[in-house]
Amino acid sequence: MATAIVRSAKNFRNLHQRFYFHTLLTKCRPPIPSPTIADNIQHRALPLIQQAIPFGIGFQSFVADQRFSSTSTTTGTVQSGHSKPNSEGGDKSGDSNQSKSDTGKPIRGGPISWLSFLLLALTGAGIIWYYDKEKKQHIEEINSASQAVKQGPSVGKAAIGGPFKLINHDGKNVTEKDFLGKWTVIYFGFTHCPDICPDELQKLAAAVDKIKENSGIDIVPAFISVDPERDTVEQVREYVKEFHPKLIGLTGSPDEIRNIARAYRVYYMKTAEEDSDYLVDHSIVMYLMSPKMEFVKFFGKNNDVNSLADGIIKEIKQYKR
Amino acid sequence: MAALEAYASRNADEVHTDVLLKARQACYKSRDAFYDCLEKESNKKPTEIASVGLLYPAECKALRAQFVNHCRASWVKHFDRLYCKNKRVTRLLDDGGETRR
Numbered sequence: 001m002a003t004a005i006v007r008s009a010k011n012f013r014n015l016h017q018r019f020y021f022h023t024l025l026t027k028c029r030p031p032i033p034s035p036t037i038a039d040n041i042q043h044r045a046l047p048l049i050q051q052a053i054p055f056g057i058g059f060q061s062f063v064a065d066q067r068f069s070s071t072s073t074t075t076g077t078v079q080s081g082h083s084k085p086n087s088e089g090g091d092k093s094g095d096s097n098q099s100k101s102d103t104g105k106p107i108r109g110g111p112i113s114w115l116s117f118l119l120l121a122l123t124g125a126g127i128i129w130y131y132d133k134e135k136k137q138h139i140e141e142i143n144s145a146s147q148a149v150k151q152g153p154s155v156g157k158a159a160i161g162g163p164f165k166l167i168n169h170d171g172k173n174v175t176e177k178d179f180l181g182k183w184t185v186i187y188f189g190f191t192h193c194p195d196i197c198p199d200e201l202q203k204l205a206a207a208v209d210k211i212k213e214n215s216g217i218d219i220v221p222a223f224i225s226v227d228p229e230r231d232t233v234e235q236v237r238e239y240v241k242e243f244h245p246k247l248i249g250l251t252g253s254p255d256e257i258r259n260i261a262r263a264y265r266v267y268y269m270k271t272a273e274e275d276s277d278y279l280v281d282h283s284i285v286m287y288l289m290s291p292k293m294e295f296v297k298f299f300g301k302n303n304d305v306n307s308l309a310d311g312i313i314k315e316i317k318q319y320k321r
Numbered sequence: 322m323a324a325l326e327a328y329a330s331r332n333a334d335e336v337h338t339d340v341l342l343k344a345r346q347a348c349y350k351s352r353d354a355f356y357d358c359l360e361k362e363s364n365k366k367p368t369e370i371a372s373v374g375l376l377y378p379a380e381c382k383a384l385r386a387q388f389v390n391h392c393r394a395s396w397v398k399h400f401d402r403l404y405c406k407n408k409r410v411t412r413l414l415d416d417g418g419e420t421r422r
Binding site for chain 2: 191192193194195198230232234235238239242277278279
C-alpha cells in the first residue's frame with residue numbers, strides 16, 4: 001500500500017509537471033510522455049542532468065538544452081537524443097523548460113513580464129508627473145508671496161541699534177535719546193586710521209552738505225570710535241573738528257564701546273603689532289538712523305558722495321510716506 | 322561719574338597730532354612720492370627692504386626715508402601692504418594669467 005501511494009504520488013508529480021510544461025511551451029509541442037520512459041532515462045549515468053532535474057526526467061532536457069545553447073560536453077548523448085525525437089519530445093521540451101527556469105531566464109510565470117514592466121513605467125510616469133505638479137505649485141506660491149511683499153518697505157526691521165551711554169567730544173555724557181528728532185548717520189572708526197576713515201568721513205561731510213543743499217533736510221553725522229583706549233575726548237575733538245562742524249564725535253569706556261558695537265553689529269579688532277602703534281580692523285559701514293533712532297539703512301564703502309546723498313534722501317522721503 | 326572723569330583725564334595731555342589733517346596730508350604726499358618713484362624705477366633691480374616683504378631699488382632710498390619720517394610706522398606698513406596687493410592685481414590683469422607667479 002505504501003508503494004502504491006508512492007507510485008501514485010510520483011505519477012501525480014509527473015502528471016502535474018507534464019501539464020505544467022505543456023501549458024508553458026506550446027511551441028515545442030510536447031506529446032505526453034509515459035512515466036516508464038522517464039524512469040528508464042534516469043538510469044543513464046549523466047550526473048549533469050541528474051543535478052539539473054531533481055524529478056529525474058532524464059537526459060532529454062540536457063539534449064534539449066543543446067538545441068538552445070552552444071556549449072556541450074557530451075555530444076554523444078546529443079546524437080542519441082536526437083535519434084528519438086518523437087516519443088520523448090514531450091519530455092525533452094518539458095525538461096528544457098524546467099532547466100531553463102532553473103537557469104533563471106525570464107519566462108512566463110517568472111517575476112518579470114511585459115505586464116509588470118508596463119505597470120512600472122506607468123507608476124514612474126505617474127510619480128514624475130505628480131512631483132512636477134507639486135513643484136510648480138510651490139514655485140507659484142513663492143512667487144506670489146514675494147510679489148505681495150514688494151508693495152511696501154521691507155517686512156520687519158533688522159535688529160540693529162539700541163541704547164548707549166557714551167561721551168561726546170565736548171566731554172558730555174550722551175545717550176541715544178540725545179539723537180532723537182533728527183536723522184543721524186553713524187560711522188564707526190578710529191582716529192589713528194591711515195586712509196579709510198578720513199576718506200569716509202570726508203565723504204559723509206560732503207554728503208551732509210549736499211543733502212542740505214538739495215532737500216533742506218538736516219542730517220546729524222556721528223563718529224563713534226572703536227579704539228577707546230587711544231581715542232580720548234580731546235583726540236576725538238581735534239579729529240572731528242577738521243571734517244565738519246556738525247560732526248559729533250563719540251567715545252567712551254571700552255565696555256560701552258563693546259556694547260554699542262555689538263548692538264550695531266560692528267566688527268572691530270585690534271591688530272596688535274606694538275604697544276601704542278597699532279591699527280584697528282573694523283567694518284566700514286554708515287548707519288542711517290531715523291528720528292526715532294531706529295535703524296533704516298546702511299551704506300557701504302563703495303558709495304561715492306552722490307550716491308550716498310541720493311540714497312539718504314530717498315530713504316528719508318520713503319520713510320515720511 | 323567718577324569713572325568718567327578718570328577716563329577723561331587719563332590721556333588728557335597727549336593728543337596725537339600725527340593723525341590730524343595736516344600730518345595726514347604730509348604723509349599722503351610723501352607716500353605718493355615714494356610710490357611714484359617705485360613705478361618710475363620699476364625696471365631697476367629692487368635691492369632695499371621696505372617692510373612686509375616689499376622691496377625697492379636704491380634710487381628711491383631718500384624718498385623712502387621721508388615717507389617713513391612723515392607717517393606712523395603702522396601706517397607705513399599698511400600702505401606697503403596695500404601697494405603690494407594692488408601691484409599683484411594689476412599684474413594679474415595685465416598678464417591675463419599668463420605668467421605664473
